[in-house]
Amino acid sequence: MPLVEAALLDILACPACHAPLREDESGGDGGELVCTDEGCGLAYPVRDGVPVLLEDEARRPSR
Secondary structure, eight states, rough: OOSOOHHHHOOBBBTTTTBBBEEEESSTOOEEEOOOTTTOEEEEEETOOOOOGGGOOOOOOOO
């Protein structure tokens, strides 16, 4: 089951770098939307079906 509707995912972008986002259902309780830019890679939580696209709430990628 998708985290967000496909039409919504098509228009969402990373607030930090404006790259497209992809779904990752393995992250967090409700899954995450992960930035596709390799230099950024922030992971934004999805809570109760609502993407939280705030940089302060994003998880930094582990490197």
